[in-house]
Structure formats: C-alpha cells, structure tokens
Amino acid sequence: MNERNGRKRILSGIQPTGNAHIGNYLGAIRHWVASQGEYESLFPIVDLHAITVPKDPKQLRAHIRETAGILYAAGIDPEQSTLFIQSHVSAHAELAWILNCFIPMGWMERMTQFKDKAGAARERVSVGLFDYPALMAADILIYDADLVPVGDDQRQHLEMTRDLAQRINSMFGKTLVVPEASIPPVGARIMGLDDPTSKMSKSETGQGHAIDLLDSPDEIRAKIRRAATDSSRVIEFDESRPGVNNLLVIYEAFTERTREDIEAHFDGKGYADLKRELSEVVIEGLRPLQERYREIRKEPGYLDAMLKEGADKVRPIADRTLRRVMDKVGLG
Numbered sequence: 001m002n003e004r005n006g007r008k009r010i011l012s013g014i015q016p017t018g019n020a021h022i023g024n025y026l027g028a029i030r031h032w033v034a035s036q037g038e039y040e041s042l043f044p045i046v047d048l049h050a051i052t053v054p055k056d057p058k059q060l061r062a063h064i065r066e067t068a069g070i071l072y073a074a075g076i077d078p079e080q081s082t083l084f085i086q087s088h089v090s091a092h093a094e095l096a097w098i099l100n101c102f103i104p105m106g107w108m109e110r111m112t113q114f115k116d117k118a119g120a121a122r123e124r125v126s127v128g129l130f131d132y133p134a135l136m137a138a139d140i141l142i143y144d145a146d147l148v149p150v151g152d153d154q155r156q157h158l159e160m161t162r163d164l165a166q167r168i169n170s171m172f173g174k175t176l177v178v179p180e181a182s183i184p185p186v187g188a189r190i191m192g193l194d195d196p197t198s199k200m201s202k203s204e205t206g207q208g209h210a211i212d213l214l215d216s217p218d219e220i221r222a223k224i225r226r227a228a229t230d231s232s233r234v235i236e237f238d239e240s241r242p243g244v245n246n247l248l249v250i251y252e253a254f255t256e257r258t259r260e261d262i263e264a265h266f267d268g269k270g271y272a273d274l275k276r277e278l279s280e281v282v283i284e285g286l287r288p289l290q291e292r293y294r295e296i297r298k299e300p301g302y303l304d305a306m307l308k309e310g311a312d313k314v315r316p317i318a319d320r321t322l323r324r325v326m327d328k329v330g331l332g
C-alpha cells in the first residue's frame with residue numbers, strides 16, 4: 001500500500017484565496033516542484049477549505065483558476081504531478097465526515113490555527129472553520145500519502161492527522177497510512193513585512209504585508225522599501241530582530257547562498273542596500289513564474305481541461321480508500 005512503482009506519494013494542498021504570496025512559494029510550492037520527479041505528486045486546490053470563511057462565489061471560481069495557473073507557472077509539470085480541485089473528488093468530504101466521528105473534541109480544541117483565525121469572533125465563525133483539520137486529514141489519508149510537504153504553520157494539523165491515522169489503525173487494524181510532514185529548513189515561516197512578528201498570510205489585507213507572486217516589480221520594490229526593520233544598523237541573522245531577520249531569510253531562500261556568505265556580503269552596508277538588493281532578487285526570482293503565468297492565461301480552456309483530467313485520474317484512488325474505510329468501520 002505504501003509504495004507505487006517504487007515511488008512514494010506526496011500530497012499537499014493550497015487554498016484558492018487569490019493572492020498566493022512568497023511565503024506559499026518558499027514554504028511549499030517550490031519544494032513541490034523540486035521533488036515532483038522523485039515522488040508521485042498530488043496537489044489539490046482546496047476549495048472546500050476556502051469556504052470555511054465567507055467567499056464571493058464568482059471570485060472563488062476565478063481564484064481557483066488563478067491558483068492553478070500559478071502552480072503550473074511555478075513549474076508544476078502535468079506530466080509528473082496531478083493538480084485537481086478538491087470538490088471534484090467527493091470522497092474527500094465523505095471521508096472527512098467519517099473521520100469526524102473518530103476525532104475527540106479535545107484534539108480539535110487544541111488547534112492553534114483555529115484559535116488564531118477565530119479570535120474574538122469564536123461564536124460567529126462557521127463550524128467548518130473549526131472542523132477544517134478533519135477535512136485536511138481526509139485530503140491526506142484518502143490517498144495513502146507518505147509525505148506532506150508544507151510550511152511550518154501546518155505542523156500541528158499534520159500531527160493530528162498522524163494521531164488520527166494511528167487511532168483508526170489501532171481500532172480497526174491497519175487501515176490508513178501514517179503520513180510524515182516535510183518542512184523545509186529555510187523559508188518554512190516567512191513573516192509579514194509590515195509586522196515581522198506575525199506569519200505572512202493571505203487573509204491579512206494590509207498593503208505592505210505580503211509580496212504576492214503576481215506583484216509587479218514596482219509593487220515589490222515599494223513593499224520591501226516600507227518593510228519594518230529596527231534601529232540597529234547591523235545586518236545579520238538574528239531572530240531577536242525579526243524585521244531584518246525576515247528580510248535576510250527571504251534573501252537566503254531566493255539566492256540559496258549560505259548565511260555566512262550573505263552576512264559577509266552585507267557587512268558594512270545599510271538597510272537601504274539590503275532592501276534594494278533584496279527587491280531585485282525577488283523580482284528576478286519571480287520573473288519566470290510571472291511570464292509563464294501570462295502565457296498560460298492566454299489559452300482559454302487549458303486550465304479547466306487540466307483540472308478535470310487531474311480529478312478523473314485521482315478519483316479512483318480516493319474511492320478505493322473510502323470504500324476500505326467504510327468497510328472497516330461497518331458502514332453500508
């Protein structure tokens with residue numbers, strides 16, 4: 001069950017919220033691209049997760065296509081990877097329901113992402129937002145995924161998914177593959193430019209918060225120029241100075257240079273130099289993606305056809321797992 005033609009399977013999802021940013025790219029997308037030759041790779045665009053908070057229907061549908069376009073433009077190769085829309089494979093939602101019935105409330109109540117997102121509106125947010133991790137566990141477990149490459153913010157959800165798979169296996173005998181998280185050593189937690197103590201996030205709407213993958217060079221320069229720093233003038237990696245540290249981590253992730261090399265390079269230079277050089281590194285790093293994105297969007301129908309093909313390909317795998325689980329728990 002664990003190996004397919006000698007290859008392990010990876011699965012990772014992204015929400016179609018319409019403004020994928022460099023945190024998504026450095027923490028997840030570029031690692032999906034780099035490993036797709038080595039692993040069987042499945043990438044759902046998780047529209048069912050997106051509706052856990054209110055969404056304009058027209059915009060959501062447009063954002064699903066935009067996200068797919070960005071992923072292909074970033075280098076996801078349809079010959080090697082399968083991209084699909086989560087809601088096109090109904091078994092995700094069906095398995096999520098079954099999993100719900102085996103997740104203790106206490107596990108869910110410990111999820112910090114829900115606490116952060118719900119905040120003071122806890123009584124008004126949807127049940128779906130609370131239940132988000134069960135659907136995420138279903139996304140992973142339904143494909144018997146071995147590895148889940150994600151940013152650091154998904155760590156706790158992955159731990160819960162593992163605990164859940166183990167729980168079901170111990171109740172019913174070997175039923176589900178227990179997946180492992182794969183979190184990159186550099187870029188797993190890119191912080192907001194305006195507030196480097198909080199994670200760069202798609203739901204933050206502040207003008208200078210995130211660098212979106214489709215931002216123009218001028219927008220990128222303006223956002224980095226305004227990024228929060230501090231009054232020290234030394235340019236070195238230091239987590240106690242989150243603003244400068246974050247800029248350096250972004251520089252490190254895009255250039256793949258060593259920390260020593262980067263610190264030596266900026267020795268004696270000022271924040272204005274750091275910001276100027278970083279802007280150019282980010283602009284150049286995103287240029288190929290942006291060019292390919294524009295090409296892809298010129299072909300009407302391409303994305304819809306690819307996404308349909310993707311769902312058709314993975315649906316039998318998902319249906320098989322769902323049937324296996326239903327059988328074990330005594331349904332039907």
Ligand code: TYM
Binds near residue numbers: 013027029
């Ligand atoms: P989402 O759409 O918020 O983010 C997509 C991926 O980007 C990573 N990421 C970051 N990495 C570094 N720095 C940041 N500031 C940053 N912000 C986001 C995320 O960790 C993620 O890997 N719950 C998931 C979607 C999902 C999923 C799944 C992931 C649904 N089902 C199954 C893996 C497996 C999410 O909201 O990602």
